[in-house]
Amino acid sequence: MSKTACIIAAANCARHPAGHAHPEFLVSLTKDQVQHIATLARLSLAKQEFDDVVAKLSRIVDFVDQLQSAPTSNVLPMAHPLDQAQRLRPDQVTEKNERETLQANAGAVQDGFYLVPKVIE
Amino acid sequence: MADETHTLHSLTLAAMARGLSGGDFTATELTRHLLARVETIGKDLNAFISVTADAALASAAKADKARASGKAGKLNGLPIVHKDLFCTRGVLTTCGSRMLENFVSPYDAAVVERLQDAGAIMLGKTNMDEFAMGSSNETSYFGAVKNPWDTSLSPGGSSGGSAAAVAARIVPAASGTDTGGSIRQPAALTGTVGIKPTYGRVSRYGMVAFASSLDQAGVITRSAEDAAMLLSVMAGFDPRDSTSVNHPVPDYVAGLAAPVKGLKIGIVRQHFDAGLDPQCATAVREALAALEAQGAVLTEVDLPNLDLSVPTYYVVAPAECSSNLSRFDGVRFGYRAEDPKDLMDLYCRSRGEGFGAEVKRRIMTGTYVLSAGYYDAYYLQAQKVRQLISEDFRNAFATVDVIAGPTAPTPAFAIGAKTDDPITMYLNDIYTIGANLAGLPGISIPCGFAGKLPVGLQLVGAHFAEQKLLACAHQYQQLTDWHEQGPEAFA
Numbered sequence: 385m386s387k388t389a390c391i392i393a394a395a396n397c398a399r400h401p402a403g404h405a406h407p408e409f410l411v412s413l414t415k416d417q418v419q420h421i422a423t424l425a426r427l428s429l430a431k432q433e434f435d436d437v438v439a440k441l442s443r444i445v446d447f448v449d450q451l452q453s454a455p456t457s458n459v460l461p462m463a464h465p466l467d468q469a470q471r472l473r474p475d476q477v478t479e480k481n482e483r484e485t486l487q488a489n490a491g492a493v494q495d496g497f498y499l500v501p502k503v504i505e
Numbered sequence: 506m507a508d509e510t511h512t513l514h515s516l517t518l519a520a521m522a523r524g525l526s527g528g529d530f531t532a533t534e535l536t537r538h539l540l541a542r543v544e545t546i547g548k549d550l551n552a553f554i555s556v557t558a559d560a561a562l563a564s565a566a567k568a569d570k571a572r573a574s575g576k577a578g579k580l581n582g583l584p585i586v587h588k589d590l591f592c593t594r595g596v597l598t599t600c601g602s603r604m605l606e607n608f609v610s611p612y613d614a615a616v617v618e619r620l621q622d623a624g625a626i627m628l629g630k631t632n633m634d635e636f637a638m639g640s641s642n643e644t645s646y647f648g649a650v651k652n653p654w655d656t657s658l659s660p661g662g663s664s665g666g667s668a669a670a671v672a673a674r675i676v677p678a679a680s681g682t683d684t685g686g687s688i689r690q691p692a693a694l695t696g697t698v699g700i701k702p703t704y705g706r707v708s709r710y711g712m713v714a715f716a717s718s719l720d721q722a723g724v725i726t727r728s729a730e731d732a733a734m735l736l737s738v739m740a741g742f743d744p745r746d747s748t749s750v751n752h753p754v755p756d757y758v759a760g761l762a763a764p765v766k767g768l769k770i771g772i773v774r775q776h777f778d779a780g781l782d783p784q785c786a787t788a789v790r791e792a793l794a795a796l797e798a799q800g801a802v803l804t805e806v807d808l809p810n811l812d813l814s815v816p817t818y819y820v821v822a823p824a825e826c827s828s829n830l831s832r833f834d835g836v837r838f839g840y841r842a843e844d845p846k847d848l849m850d851l852y853c854r855s856r857g858e859g860f861g862a863e864v865k866r867r868i869m870t871g872t873y874v875l876s877a878g879y880y881d882a883y884y885l886q887a888q889k890v891r892q893l894i895s896e897d898f899r900n901a902f903a904t905v906d907v908i909a910g911p912t913a914p915t916p917a918f919a920i921g922a923k924t925d926d927p928i929t930m931y932l933n934d935i936y937t938i939g940a941n942l943a944g945l946p947g948i949s950i951p952c953g954f955a956g957k958l959p960v961g962l963q964l965v966g967a968h969f970a971e972q973k974l975l976a977c978a979h980q981y982q983q984l985t986d987w988h989e990q991g992p993e994a995f996a
Contacts, residue, residue, distance in 0.1 A: 428850075428856070444866065456893065461891075463888060465718060485611045
């Protein structure tokens, strides 16, 4: 099936949310790509979940691919729903020191520091 | 008093307020009665993650004392439960995730704080889709919530525990959050009222972030009047939320009396396309006819980019989620993998083991659309389409006051029915996502049944038009009794 056919199929699908039989989609992501994304996202995936992730992620990427056909040449991107500028505040310390309370949720602390595996030999 | 209190749970929040101020029952009696339902029905439906019985009874005693000394707050002694995404000081805040299974928040969310300051009593924390990512409550680490109308069905999500708790008359009110329909869709599927205010109307401080440009807090109740009571307290500027809007908060309760006569209601042609269940369509059309009979003026409006709202959302929301959830690294809080061999292993395994499948998919989708070479094609393009979708709404609101239509394409569906294909699940939010992308307020109210299952009518307004939505909903509820009908098994 061609890429264009996929886009049309996905667009039709959005109009039929009750869930109908889907034409077979191209698997658009390779295992290597998915592994690269997982590394960027700092996620280790168990062997048995990896194939499922490849299939479902491909399905999602194919689905959002229909955005490519939307005419947006003179449209400004929208980052904030109210078109607001970021509010500024005076540069003053407002937080209290709550180190102990905050560190109570950490997996490993010592002398007020967070512990991680050794990073410098 | 005991024999007069056995049906207290059937009262609305407004009726409970009258009962408390009239001395018909005390906050302690009310709290005890409802806690018993939390422990029994709440457990059966898996609607709760934490129950805060001791703290609730202590607060109730305080509320009774405050009332006796003439110092009762606006919501003195009234019950509330919070979606487990709102931080609650000294109480578990899990977000439905293994990642935060043991997280005890060091502070209260603004919503929690404001309701508590007004005298409301928290009875517990409700179950939800993991990190609010889901439309069926099945992604929760703590298991799916059951729909009280039929326990083999899903209550919707992500605020499914909140919706089920209100529908089963465990409590009259619950907080929720709505990023793509997570208040309105479960409200529709459980026959309750759910309001998502304008983006920035209610402070996001202390809400565990999912998609920061879309997330908004609201409530699930059984009547528009109850929603108005709570929103009057919850809404307002908060300097601790950088996107909180400094805009006056009207008295939503006083505004409920506004008549429907002359209200211009926009009907979206695309809403009634083939994807909508025919019985849901009939219920929604009858509701619109009832409003028209009261003098509302129905006009057709066009949202030409409606079909693109779901794919736009599934670029923008995962992108923001991948960024927000990068804070979970196994170091400062949250799940930490055992015996990491190095720092990278600590990060990857803590996240890999701590997050569930749907959350991982969304993080990875977001990582992909933001990654080098794909940013312009996906993320930037989605932000542009988001602009087009917002323009569609702006154009519509130039001619109408509110847009009305279905909240969800179908009534409640079976637990397990949509878990194989993420896209089928995502399309459940086709009617609700637009309001999040454009930052608009929306409300879902019960408007009839499809077979034995409730159907929701959604009203969407222009920015800060909560007042109009609540008044229209309230007026509709004066004409109909759909909102008073509950699942018989939990009467």
